[in-house]
Amino acid sequence: MSHVPIIHVPSAESGKPATAIRRCAIYARVSVSSKDNRTQLTSLQAQVQACESYIQSQRGMGWELVAPPYIDDGYSGGNLDRPALIQLMLDVEAKKFDAVIVQRLDRLCRSVRDICDLLPTFSMTKTSLVSLTQAFDSETPTGKLTLHLLTTFGQFERELAGERVRDKFAITRASGRWQRSGIPLGYTLSDQQELQVNATEAAVVRDIFQRYLVADSMTQLLEDLSALDYRTKIHISRNGNQHGGKHFDRNTLNQLLKNRAYVGEVFYKDEWHPGKHEPIIDRALWDQVQAIRNQRARRTGRLTGNRYVEDFPLAGLVFWYDGSAYTMYESSNRKGQRYRYYKAPKTTLGQTDNSGPVTLPTHELHQVVIDHLRERFKDPQPWLDDLPEEWKSWPEFDPEHVKASLSKLDKPWRYFIPQMVADVIRQLVGRVVLYPDQVQISINVQTLSLLLKSFLHSDSEPKKASKPRRRRPDSVASVTKQRPLVPPKKTKET
Structure with missing residues (x-):
């Protein structure tokens, strides 16, 4: 970098009382390397200069920059495996600084879980974390409350990770048996709940996959399948009604x-795992077909993979009131601007009077949910009224203390970067049900339980610092465009 950071050296002036020095360090990061950037001021330089200017403005309070900036040039914020960050945390652990300054919290890390891995080191060494754009200082009362909330959600995310591991063992115990209601074309279901190949239907499935490889378009392929009289699987419901065919x-x-x-x-x-049944399609043919599907999806913008918490924190949680699930949907224009939606399901309810489900821009639905959660933080009584009786019987349960603690959680929201807001939404919300004239939002009882226990045991010992964790950044999938529609205005508590 052409910009040379200024390292301030403390000086004493005779006749004036000495001010306690607050030793400061700067951390900056960009995901795309700035080495090939020929502009006069790179993003890294802008971050460093902003932090230096802030430290300079606080010189009267004893703030001094005592080390060159820690810079990760070309490293993603999706994980903690960054050389400058690792060195910074080692120096923080060695108590070389009193404060670490960043331009924004997302320069340090992007997720609640990652920041919670770093916070114990800052806490135990009494090193402040200061973010300029969010006016955030971990040593202020509001900053401490924010960190407490982040730590709580980080703990909950780890508990969820443990549950996922236990679920995978449960999958193994399920012995690869078919767990879904609909039987795929090409199979029948045995009395032992295992899929068995239906030779006639399996031949149709293989032919469809082979034809897809050479088809000029989906329209042409559908016409060919219709000419061959290929039909979908016939299902008989419990009441004897026939579907499909x-x-x-x-x-x-x-x-x-x-x-x-x-x-x-x-x-x-919610996951696919190895089964015991015989495959109909070999892996090579499967991979060829999926590659073509993904290529076509990138052209049309359809979503083909899982979208992670940051863009779709309510994925799998949004439903129309008849139980139909909303899906994730994204598109981009020629300028590269992306538009994200929760796509309305196909349902017969409301078709006659135009009161059926509508596709919702993600930011609009997210704001409805955020406003509802913040309202409940300010007035948590409806949550407390619906608590299980066993929770209320806890010896340490104090409703007034819980209400006071929850009511304080509204203020820290303005310090959260978008990724953290998405994490909190994902963990707090259990289900969102949309009606023609209202939204019904249910709380995740596991999260609420964890919050209550955290408040009731707020005097527990601080956690031991953990080393930065290696984790691969989330992948991003392609998706398609849909017209924006206004979400329902009212909310209903459950």
Whole structure:
């Protein structure tokens, strides 16, 4: 970098009382390397200069820059495996500084879980963390409250990670048996809940996959399948009604082409896992088809993979009141600007009077949820009224203390970067149900329980500092454009 940071050296002036020195360090980061950036002022330089100017403005309070800036040039904020950050945390642990200054919190890390890995080191060494754009200082009362809230959610995320591991063991115990209600075309279900190949239907499935490889378009392929009289799987419901047996359309064809049951996998608790049944499609053919689907999806903008918490924190949690699930949806214009939505499900409810579900821009629905959560923080009585009786019987349970603690959680929201807001939404919200004239938002009882226990045991000992964790950054999938629609205005508590 052409910019040379200024390192201030404390000086004493005779006749004036000495001011306690607050030793400061600066951390800056960019995801894309600035080495090839020929502009006069790079993002890294702008970050460093902003931090230096702030330290200079606080010289009267004894603030001094005592080390060159710690800079990670070209490193993602999606994980903590960054050389400058690792060295910074080692120096913080050695108590070389009294404060670490960043331009924004997301320069340090992007998730609640990551920042909670770093906070114990700052806390135990009494080193402040200061963010300029959010006017955040971890040594102020509001800053301490914010850190307490972040730590609480970080602990909850770790508990969820442990549950995921236990769930995977449960999958193993499930012995690869089919757990879903609908049987895929090409299989029948045995009395032992295991899929068995139906030779006639399996031949149709293989032919569809092969034809997809050479088809000029989905329209042409659908016409060919219709001419061959290929039809969807026939299902008989418990009351004897027959479903399916129709010619393929775009939706049913896409559902078939992405069904991982055809490569020997089973779906259990929101994930695909190896099954015991015989695959119909070999892995090479499957990979070829998925590559073509992904290529076409990038052109049309359809979502083909999982979207992570940052962009869609309510993924899998939004439903129309008839139980139909909303899906994730994204598009971009020619200038590269992205538009994200929760796409309305197909349902017969409301079709006659135009009161059916509408596709919602993510930011609008997120704001409705955020406003509701902050309102509940200010007035948590509805949450307390619905608490299980066993919680109220805890010896240490004090309703007034809990209400006072929850009411304080509204203020720290303005310090959260978008990624942290998304983490908190994902953990606090249990379910969002949309009606034609209102939104019904349910709280995640696990999170609420953890918050209450945290408040009731707020005098517990600080946690031991942990070393920065290696983690791969979240992947980003392609998606498609949809017109923005206004979300319902009212909210209903459950």
